[in-house]
Amino acid sequence: MTKKNYYEVLGVSEGASEAEIKSAYRKLTLKWHPDRWASKSEAEKKQAEAKMKEINEAYGVLSNPEKRQNYDRYGSAEGFQGPPEGGFDRSGDFFKDIFNTFFGGTDYSRSRGTRPQDGSDILTSITLTFKESVLGVKKKVSLKVERACDACKQTGAASSSDIKKCPKCQGRGIINTIQRTILGTIRTQDTCDRCEGEGKVVEKKCWKCGGKKNLTKVETIELNIPRGIQPDKTLLYQGIGNDGWYGGTRGDVRVAVKVKENPYFKRKGNNIYVDLPISFLDAILGGTVEVITLETYQLGGVLKDLAKITVPAGSQHGDYVVLPGQGCYVGMNNPKRGDFYVRLLIKLPKKITLAAEGRLRNIQRETNWNPTHDFLEKNKDVIDN
Secondary structure, three states: OOOOOHHHHHOOOOOOOHHHHHHHHHHHHHHHOHHHHOOOOHHHHHHHHHHHHHHHHHHHHHOOHHHHHHHHHHOOOOOOOOOOOOOOOOOOHHHHHHHHHHHOOOOOOOOOOOOOEOOOOEEEEEEEOHHHHHHOEEEEEEEEEEEEOOOOOOOOEOOHHHEEEOOOOOOOOEEEEEEEEOOEEEEEEEEOOOOOOOOEEEOOEOOOOOOOOEEEEEEEEEEEEOOOOOOOOEEEEOOOOOOOEOOOOOOOEEEEEEEOOOOOOEEEOOEEEEEEEEEHHHHHHOEEEEEOOOOOEEEOOEEEOOEEEEEOOOOOOOOEEEEOOOOOEOOOOOOOEOOEEEEEEEEOOOOOOHHHHHHHHHHHHHHOOOHHHHHHHHOOOHHHO
């Protein structure tokens, strides 16, 4: 079975920097995270899960300097595993490394130690109302975060005197081993499994974190959701994610935005469409009616800031009245907006008084208007076609 090329998985070159690898990982995470595929078919969800597992596997190796070094040298994050699959065509690097080992070439081994490492990102999601997504809002969310232990300062020890030189590697963080192979005797260096490459061990663990060096906490943060956010987009909040290691910068928080469907407001592009029932008399005679817009709000159960629109005399069922510039913002923090379309739905009363009926019949006789008769005359030849 051919091993995956982790560089191809992340879509970066073999000479990519740590920043390029992290950036590629973030972009792929946004695309393939299972939360983004929750509404898809089972097959698509499984595909996303498999893809995310592959991405995490690749990032776990390429973001770790030691594992990446082993992968580049041997094709495996664990180090030399025998001849690479398919022979030694992973390049002359394999023989080059053997040559360096025998004749004192460059020592590629390097312990992890306590080098600063950036904290990991946190991916979460929020659901907004339609109005919140258009006009913006501030939302408080609770996140489970990793914070550096303030008691031991990420040493994992109860005190500085409880940190000792690793007895297995003698503080070097690496273990030299000698292997006899068909190619001769090969000396290799592996990360010390006792101290995990740090060269130090802890005799008495920190009372607060139990030697884990980090603490898991739940923090409530307020997110400023900008106006004009598009549905199914992800917002980035930098520097509020998980703490880094040994002085590394904090990760980011990425928020996948979902918008609830609204039974009244319907979005098409940057325009908003609503239906408004009106009286048949307003449709015939014209008039002014009120409509709920995004700027409308409730105060004590009473609607405030209703928009007024003018219904033209002779309006037909399904006609639109347009409020320019009262639709959705065309982008985050962009002042330009789409339009607000009001579709007129003409309603007739089910019952009327005898007096009203008499007046309407008089109007019917006076206008002598019969659209049914006109329709029949226009289409009288349809039966012969």
